[in-house]
Amino acid sequence: MDEIMIIGIAGGTGSGKTTLTNRIKERFGEDVTVVYHDNYYKRHDEMTYEERCLLNYDHPDAFDTDLMIEHIKKLRQGETVQCPVYDFTVHNRSDRFTEIRPTKVILIEGILIFENQELRDLMDIKVFVDTDADVRILRRILRDVKERGRSLDSVVSQYLNTVKPMHEQFVEPSKRSADIIVLEGGQNVVALDILIQRIYAHVHKEERA
Template sequence: MTKKKNFLIAMSGGSGSGKSTLAVALLERLGPGRAVMFGEDAYYHPMSYYGEPQTAAEREALVAGINYDDPKSKEVDHLVSDLKALKAGEGVDQPIYDYDRHDRSKKTRRIEPAPVLILEGIHALSMPKIRNLIDLSVYVDTPDDLRLARRIRRDVIERGRTVDSVLQQYMSTVRAAHYRFTYPAMFEADLVIADEGVPAYGDVKPSADAIERMLAPVLSRLQTAGVI
């Protein structure tokens, strides 16, 4: 008898869309041992991929030239390999990306398989190599102004950046990449979930009703598929 493979849910949406909030809520709803969350951002290329800068100035210039909102910034083949292993019931050692250093850490994160695998990220539905691995694709559709407000707050408070630097990056690469790579996936997703303004930052938490509204269609699909 062929062993049933683990069920992969891929959640995407623009930066600040609330997809991480939805993914965490689903993880908590399914409970311990039933699901594991798998961050796409862990697979940014290490600095060595672009060359080894010798000075701080060279490193800063190199980082400034990388478009992190383009799927090319990620090691897709490594991601595919790990997803295949998890779907087949094998554990993996996932990379850890250090945002402060703009480089991959020497440490890894051990991930053991679970019946439901939740892949979350802006490119989760935009990489052709993983499409045939996805069992349920979910796109969180959020107004641009709300996404930008969340991004500014996150980058300023959590990552120590200035508002000007966040806006400059948004206008130079983030917005264009969103409409080139991330947004088109909405039209092919199995589920599109509208976020009309659910708080998802700082001390302001989404209400139970808001979370339930966003979770309901995902849970319904899992029930129909016989996963839960």
């Protein structure tokens, strides 16, 4: 397997990480694989739905990051992995898995992917998407109400009780680990072009050799 480039895309909730990730994926298609940290939320079958609703999903301990690290290492070695699939409507892992195959470029996306040093050290490029807090909460409300079946009250409560304090404690400080800070995520055409050029050079380097 040719050398694989691993790019981490981090940032707060609603910052535009997914938009940036999608733009890159659209541009390079089969040459890029995306691994979402969200799919590695821990399974909690022992809890009721109501109990799971009360968990803090914005703390590093909410994730099975060790499993993600194991999977990224396997992908880098050219192995295929079975990635868990998380169901946000029930706050738990589903019984489904997604097969992820190694490609020339692997994007890792998540709010807390720079918080863990072992995971961070696997990345060749670390991108932090930095967006105003007011914009992020509005995007979060729209997404969670429309796509995840949440009530407005529950989204606002979760934001104030866990999302905002965890962002300030863990996400914002992790920005210091970034190689590139992108303002406004996928809307930042200049930053997107720079990333695309770097990825293009990696994907096509054998042609120039």
